[in-house]
Amino acid sequence: MPRYDRDEIARRAGHASWREAVQATADLPQQEAGRLLGVSHPTIRVWRAELGLGPAAARPSAADTAAAFRADPDDPRHGSANGYRNLRCRCEACTAAWTAYQRDRRG
Ligand SMILES: [Zn+2]
Known part of the structure; x- marks a missing residue:
């Protein structure tokens, strides 16, 4: 059993799904995205990584x-x-x- 339902969390924050929520907050710092969605920032990091939006996917500076x-x-x-x-x-x-x-x- 998962500790939470990702889509339920996203819907509470006003998003259609957790994927949509992660994409909509992809440009924000992890702390801020976490605050908006009501999850911890390590959770944001994990979600972003699953969608290929993590630091590894970022363009090199x-x-x-x-x-x-x-x-x-x-x-x-x-x-x-x-x-x-x-x-x-x-x-x-x-x-x-x-x-x-x-x-x-x-x-
Ligand atoms: Zn040279």
């Missing part, structure tokens, strides 16, 4: 993307001004590309 780029010397973006400026790589190729880019801009 710009910082993560840049870190992954810098850690991969075979990435074709090395040797570009973008690599130096936006992805903050300071390898020889990116630094040289940035220097050349600055030189060209000054004319």
